[in-house]
Amino acid sequence: MSDKSPHKPQDEEIDLGQFFNAIGNLFEKLFSFIGKIFIGLFSALIFALKPLVNNFKLVAIVLMTTAILGFTIEKFKDPVYVSDMLVRPYYDSKYQLSNNVDYFNALISSENYKELSNIFEIDSLTTAKQLIGFEIEIGPETQNDLLKEYDDYIKSLDSTLAVEVAYEDFIENRDILAGSIFSIKAKATSNDIFPSLEKGFIKTFENEYSQKLKTRTDSIRAVKKLYYIEELRRVESLQETYMEIKKNESEKGEVKLGAEGFIPLVQEKTETKEFELFQEELKIRSSLRTLEEETLEEGEYYDILSSFEEVGTLEADIIDKYSLTFPTLALLVMIIVYSIFKTFKFIKEYE
Incomplete structure (x- = not known):
């Protein structure tokens, strides 16, 4: 017993040394792995920028040309104006409202301006031709409205199914017609056509089923x-x-x-x-x-919470900024073409 006891502290020192060495090696490998990731990202960035730098003049000419082309199209393109109307339909007339919005858009796509003129009681076909389209969305809702809607939905389900429906899933997956207030967005090339569109939507709410x-x-x-x-x-x-x-x-x-x-x-x-x-x-x-x-x-069959504005506002969508989107698309096309050529060259020279 007395012969073995002096060796115990030495063995413990050896075990602790091995333990700290293992931790040191682990951190060294971790830092090395992180460094390789940053080096790889940096190399990829350099690889992507290298062809742009090597062909700087060509890239600059293409970007400048597409920007000028986009700016020219913006100047000659007819401006698009938008206006919103908030409505609260009663007696399930919201279903007819959704169908009519699709129907109006179909008439615009087929250029049936005569029917549009009759529906919205527009005097001339020229005015009807200024319509671009309609969109319908759920109107503004408070948290209390959403909770009440969720509570009503849970009460309509069987108790075994109600347990499985979470509030977040209900909000994420609910249909657009689940709301009670709807926002109708109209687009046109004229900014003073919107007040005359209200009559056409009023006819929508008073249909045979709602009556x-x-x-x-x-x-x-x-x-x-x-x-x-x-x-x-x-x-x-x-x-x-x-x-x-x-x-x-x-x-x-x-x-x-x-x-x-x-x-x-x-x-x-x-x-x-x-x-x-x-x-x-x-x-x-x-x-x-x-x-x-x-x-x-x-x-009544409906309540108009907010009518179409007398004068529409100019639509400001980044997609319609052709002076920006055209150069961006041109740059992406050049990068894709360069990558395809490099891939073909690598496959061709691969031994």
Whole structure:
């Protein structure tokens, strides 16, 4: 035992030395790997820039030519103006709205300006030819609107399926027609055509299906209103009856002998439920108020939250900046062509 004990610290020092050496080698390999990555990226960048530097004059001429060409096209191209309208359709007329937007775009593509002029009640075909297209998107929504929409969707599902639908997945995958407010964007080459387009969209909301649905909804609301009024009359009648009983008891009083005819005398009062009737009255009146609010809110087929502007704004899209996009595309084409030639040359000379 005494012979082996002096060797233990030396063995521990050897193990620690090997451990630190291993850590040092690991860090050395890691730094070497990171350095190779940076060297590779730098080499790739130099390889990509080398042909541009070697052919600087050609590249400069091509970029300058394409920029001048793009600028010229921008100057002679008709300007594009845009305008938005925010609408809230009722009675499922949003489906007809989506279909009509596609239909209007199809008429523009087929150059059926006569039909467009009839739909939007535009006086001349020349004005109709200024239309470029329409787009429909979900309008602005608050976080509360999204949460309410998600809650309504979850309630419509089976309990086993509702657990699997997360809020983020619902927001990401929901359809455009899931919203209640829609933004209609119109594009035209004229900036004063937009107010006249509103009439065409108004016709969209009042279609055969929405009329049938509104008639059915109004009938259901009328039946509910009659039921609530009848229930309110019944509650008020009971309240009047109980009040009359209380009044009679307070004026006359019914005095009887208590405990099988022996004294003391006890006055017995009729049991009433005024508080329960008052609560029921409040509930009925609240239901009536909610019904009236729904009738007023959805009394029309649509609500226009924001009309088309009188004067459209000039569209500023980076894709339409040809003085920038043309040189960029030309540079990409030159890089791709150079890479293809280098690849063919490498394959050809490969042994």
